[in-house]
Amino acid sequence: xxxxxxxxxxxxxxxxxxxxxxxxxxxxxxxxxxxxxxxxxxxxxxxxxxxxxxxxxxxxxxxxxxxxxxxxxxxxxxxxxxxxxxxxxxxxxxxxxxxxxxxxxxxxxxxxxxxxxxxxxxxxxxxxxxxxxxxxxxxxxxxxxxxxxxxxxxxxxxxxxxxxxxxxxxxxxxxxxxxxxxxxxxxxxxxxxxxxxxxxxxxxxxxxxxxxxxxxxxxxxxxxxxxxxxxxxxxxxxxxxxxxxxxxxxxxxxxxxxxxxxxxxxxxxxxxxxxxxxxxxxxxxxxxxxxxxxxxxxxxxxxxxxxxxxx
Numbered sequence: 341x342x343x344x345x346x347x348x349x350x351x352x353x354x355x356x357x358x359x360x361x362x363x364x365x366x367x368x369x370x371x372x373x374x375x376x377x378x379x380x381x382x383x384x385x386x387x388x389x390x391x392x393x394x395x396x397x398x399x400x401x402x403x404x405x406x407x408x409x410x411x412x413x414x415x416x417x418x419x420x421x422x423x424x425x426x427x428x429x430x431x432x433x434x435x436x437x438x439x440x441x442x443x444x445x446x447x448x449x450x451x452x453x454x455x456x457x458x459x460x461x462x463x464x465x466x467x468x469x470x471x472x473x474x475x476x477x478x479x480x481x482x483x484x485x486x487x488x489x490x491x492x493x494x495x496x497x498x499x500x501x502x503x504x505x506x507x508x509x510x511x512x513x514x515x516x517x518x519x520x521x522x523x524x525x526x527x528x529x530x531x532x533x534x535x536x537x538x539x540x541x542x543x544x545x546x547x548x549x550x551x552x553x554x555x556x557x558x559x560x561x562x563x564x565x566x567x568x569x570x571x572x573x574x575x576x577x578x579x580x581x582x583x584x585x586x587x588x589x590x591x592x593x594x595x596x597x598x599x600x601x602x603x604x605x606x607x608x609x610x611x612x613x614x615x616x617x618x619x620x621x622x623x624x625x626x627x628x629x630x631x632x633x634x635x636x637x638x639x640x641x642x643x644x645x646x647x648x649x650x651x
Contacts, residue, residue, distance in 0.1 A: 349390055351423075356383035357395070358420040361413055362487040365402035372488070421623055433628035435466035442633060443472045445481055445493035445619075448572045449541075453591045454494050457640045465636065485621040491633055493619040503622045507634065509641045512614040514551070515593030515604040517575065521582040522603070528585075530560065530609040536585040538562040539578055541571040551587050554612030575600040587611070616641075 359369035360380070370377045388395055391412070396403040405413065442462075446454055451473050462469055476484050476493075482501045484490035494509070516528055524532065540551070540562070555562060565584075566577060571592065578584045579601040593604045618637050624630035 350386070353383050353387050353390075354416050354420055356380055357387055357409075357412070357416050360384065360396050360403060361405060361409070361417065362489070363402075364404070368402075424623070433632055435469065435632060437468070438466055438629075439468040439470075440466075440629065441470050441472050443474065443489065443491050445476045445484065445490045445495075446473050447475060447495070448570055449589050449592055450494050452572070452595065453589070454637070454640075457643070458637065461636055461640050461643075481619075485619065486623070488621075488624075491620070491624075491630060492637060494616065494637065495619065496614045496616055498617075498619065500619060504619050505622055505625060506617040506619050507638065509616045509618055509638060512616050513590040514587050514611050514613070515590050516607050516611075517578050517586045517588045517593050517596075517602050517604055519579045519582050519584060520601050520603055521579075522585075523582065524605055526606060527608050528605040530558075530607075533585060533607065533609070534560055534562070536563075537581070537583050538564045539574050539584055539586040540564050540567045541574060541586075541588075542567045542569050551612050558610060575602050578602050589614075 355373065356369065359372050360366070363369050363372060366377050366380050366384070370380045373380070384396060391408065393408040394406050395409040395412075396405055444454065455471060455473060459471065462471070474484075474490065476490060477495075477498070481490065481493055481498070482504060485493065485504055486501075496512070500506075516533065518524060518528075518536075552562060568574065568577075571588065574586045574588060574592075575596040578586050597603050618634060620630055620634060
């Protein structure tokens, strides 16, 4: 096939193709590109006419690429990616006038730590922007960052692809949480801690750090009675018994002691710490919007470092 065949083709149609391939939905592609669904359908019709193939077939939950579309996919996605990189280097981003949706990948504790202070900053810097939080890890996170469906992820150490870059935000401190009915006051020894029944949060399978790893290095094996993937349920469980104990992030411990019938104790032993990073895809390293967003997240955490770093 020669270049002559493409002389009459609107190259913006490749952006439509790329969005349909990434998102598998006409409506999602339209939302992503800021166009109407009819405009996306019209663009797809022109692509079908040009290539003489359906390219995307309607299914019960979206559209599915044909084999011919899959054969074209690598070349078209590379074309769109290279074009975006070249153009974005010269494009400006004005946060004050933008109404863009910011999509962050966070777990429940990360949402508690990130969203409230970030929203305060956005009220001044980008009052028309909105924040959308999703939970995505492993391959889903890699794919979301690569496609642009996720702008930034905030988490502890993760196993990611080589195209996902990271920036350290801070080192996370922990608290020991017990019920208000627990007879211990102010401090807790390692022996007392080990003798209690533990409530634990299980990190994502892609997480490279657990609290138990740190404790086992000290020769401590906890007696865990319940493990949950939702850390914000821990205060509800801990307050049920004076013999329950949990290790929770500092921000979470400080937030819930006043309202959930729990309190925190100062450990008389070494507590683990966790480095927290923001993750982004290599393709948006110089993108003005993503560069601004990463700077906002970094500044927000450093401005409120006392909320996260245990003393």
